[in-house]
Structure formats: structure tokens, C-alpha cells
Amino acid sequence: MIATTSKPPADHPVLPALLSRPYPAVMGVLNVTSDSFSDGGQFSAPEDALAQARRMIAEGADIVDIGAESTRPYGGAQPVSVEEELQRLQPVLGDVVAFGTPVSIDSMKSAVVAWALGAGAAVANDVWGLQRDPDMAKVIAEHKATVIVMHNRDRADPAIDIIRDIEAFFARSLDIAARAGIPGSHIVLDPGIGFGKTPEQSMTVLARFDELREFGLPLLVGASRKRFISTVTPSEPHQRLGGSIAAHVLAARKGARIIRTHDVAETVQALRVAAAIEERR
Incomplete structure (x- = not known):
């Protein structure tokens, strides 16, 4: 078993600099898994993962989001133990932190998040929004980390008003x-495109995205290669770049401040060009 650390690192002021620009920050996805829906197995080897992290940073990624357990939104992922998840992360995370770009740990397990934050990660990305692991909020508060709170459901219900x-x-x-002591300045909200939603509901969330600005917190969107794109134009995950960019540019216009993507260079270009055009209004 890999031991976790209980010593919090220094506070990470991740958000202010990233959110002060006219275009959204870009979070690059790095899955060190075998069964992620889009890139499973591509970066399981540490040398491949590190090369991909370097590539995304060179392409303009502002945050690298590392996940070692698939949370594929449409089911079929195999759960892994804390020990296995840590074994996948240990050869990679510290070296990526050393590159100097903020690192996010994508995990639903507080023990994994505690280890990663202790190893230098600055952000905890919880796909269950602090509501599944009872120790998650406490761990994040103790480490003074930024948290991404994502909406999720055990199953989609097409009858509900998803917003x-x-x-x-x-x-x-x-x-x-709030009860755990996480300040609002350390919170980002993610509506969880594809998670516990029908494809139609995912598109509804993007269409009505500006309604979520009522919380007064930064909003993240991760529409990258998601299945709803294929319901409009049938395609495999690696064929959904155009749809991903369309969704992300529209979300940025409606207030998204962080975009999570597998395709960093193309997304950075699209967001910056869109922002430059908007400035000419």
C-alpha cells in the first residue's frame, strides 16, 4: 500500500491569474488509465503520460488534469482500488507537478486526493461534487486546495428539468x-456534461449555461468528445473535435471560465480567436 501524506502544502492561488484574462483557461486531460472512453490506454505508461503532459503544456494548457480511474460518463468503467489508483499516479504526478503548470487530480476518493495534494497538486476535481466520499471536503479544506464541484447522477432521467x-x-x-471550511474563492462549478444526463440534456445544459452564473462562481465545461456530439453528427470519440470546439466556444460566450479538453492546441486557438473577434465589437 502507498502511504498518503497528511501534511498540507502551501496554499495554491490557482484561480485569480487564470480567470483574469479575456478568454477561458484551458485544462488538458491526462488519463493514465486503460479504459477511459476516449483515450484509454494511450498514456498508461509513465513515459507516454509525461510526454503528453509536456505536449499539452507546450500547446497552452493552463492546468493538467490527471486521472487514474476511468469515470466514463456512459458506464462500463471498471472501478479500481485506492492502492491501484495511487500506483498509477505515483510515477507520473510528481514529475508533472515539477513542470510548473498547476496540476489537478481527477479522483472521487479522498485518500487519493489527499496523497495527490500532498504531492503538489493544486486542484481536486471531484466528479461527485463532494457528495459521495464523506471525507472529501475535509481533505480539500485541510490542504487549502481549489475544488471543482461537478454535477452527477447515478442515472439519467429524461423527465426532469436538468438545470x-x-x-x-x-x-x-x-x-x-461551507461546513468543511472551503472558501468560495476556492470553488469552481462544473455541470458535468454527459454525466447522469441524456445527450439531449447535455445540449440543454450548454444552451442554458448562463443560468448557472447565478451562483457567482467560476464555471467549467468539459464537452470534449462527448457522446451528445454523435447524436448530431454520428462519430467516434476521436472524430468529435469540431463538435467539441463548437460546444466550448458557445459555453465560453455564455460564461465558462475553464474549458476541459483532450485537444489542447485546437481549443486554445479557437478560444483565443473567438475572444479576439468579440473584442472588435
């Missing part, structure tokens, strides 16, 4: 965060 469901979920998560 109202997300709002209620976020309200619960923010209450948990």
Missing part, C-alpha cells in the same frame, strides 16, 4: 463545502 437538478445539487455541495 433545476444541477442547481439543487450545487446548493447541496456548496453547503458541504
Whole structure:
């Protein structure tokens, strides 16, 4: 078993610099897994993962989001133990931190998050929004880390108003965060495109995205290669770059401040060109 650390690192002022620009920050996805929906197995070897991290940073990634357990939104992922998740992360995370770009740990397990934050990660990306692991909020508060609170559901329900469901979920998560001592300045909200949603609901979230600005917190969107794109133009995950960029540019216009993507260079270019055009208004 790999031991976790209980010593919090120094506070990481991740958000202010990233959110002060006219275009959103870009979070590059690095999955050190075998079964992620889009890039499973491509970066399982540490040398491949490190090369990909370097590539994304060179292409303009502002944050590198490392995940060692697939949380593929449409099911079929194999759960892994804390020990296995840590074994996948240990050869990679510290070296990526050393590159100097903020690192996010994408995990739903507080023990994994505690280890990663102790090893220098600055952000905890929780796909269950502090509502699944009872120790998650405490760990994040102790490390003074930034947290991405993502909306999720065990299963999609096409009958619900998905925006109202997300709002209620976020309200619960923010209450948990406040009781744990996580300041609002350390919180980012993610509506969880594809997670616990039908493809139609994912598109509804993007269409009504500006309604989520009522919380007054930075919003993240991760539409990269998601299945809803294929319902419009049938395609495999690696064929969905155009749809991903369209969704992300529209989300940025509606207030998204962080974009999570597998395709960093193309997304950076699209967001910066869109922002430059908007400035000419």
C-alpha cells in the first residue's frame, strides 16, 4: 500500500491569474488509465503520460488534469482500488507537478486526493461534487486546495428539468463545502456534461449555461468528445473535435471560465480567436 501524506502544502492561488484574462483557461486531460472512453490506454505508461503532459503544456494548457480511474460518463468503467489508483499516479504526478503548470487530480476518493495534494497538486476535481466520499471536503479544506464541484447522477432521467437538478445539487455541495471550511474563492462549478444526463440534456445544459452564473462562481465545461456530439453528427470519440470546439466556444460566450479538453492546441486557438473577434465589437 502507498502511504498518503497528511501534511498540507502551501496554499495554491490557482484561480485569480487564470480567470483574469479575456478568454477561458484551458485544462488538458491526462488519463493514465486503460479504459477511459476516449483515450484509454494511450498514456498508461509513465513515459507516454509525461510526454503528453509536456505536449499539452507546450500547446497552452493552463492546468493538467490527471486521472487514474476511468469515470466514463456512459458506464462500463471498471472501478479500481485506492492502492491501484495511487500506483498509477505515483510515477507520473510528481514529475508533472515539477513542470510548473498547476496540476489537478481527477479522483472521487479522498485518500487519493489527499496523497495527490500532498504531492503538489493544486486542484481536486471531484466528479461527485463532494457528495459521495464523506471525507472529501475535509481533505480539500485541510490542504487549502481549489475544488471543482461537478454535477452527477447515478442515472439519467429524461423527465426532469436538468438545470433545476444541477442547481439543487450545487446548493447541496456548496453547503458541504461551507461546513468543511472551503472558501468560495476556492470553488469552481462544473455541470458535468454527459454525466447522469441524456445527450439531449447535455445540449440543454450548454444552451442554458448562463443560468448557472447565478451562483457567482467560476464555471467549467468539459464537452470534449462527448457522446451528445454523435447524436448530431454520428462519430467516434476521436472524430468529435469540431463538435467539441463548437460546444466550448458557445459555453465560453455564455460564461465558462475553464474549458476541459483532450485537444489542447485546437481549443486554445479557437478560444483565443473567438475572444479576439468579440473584442472588435
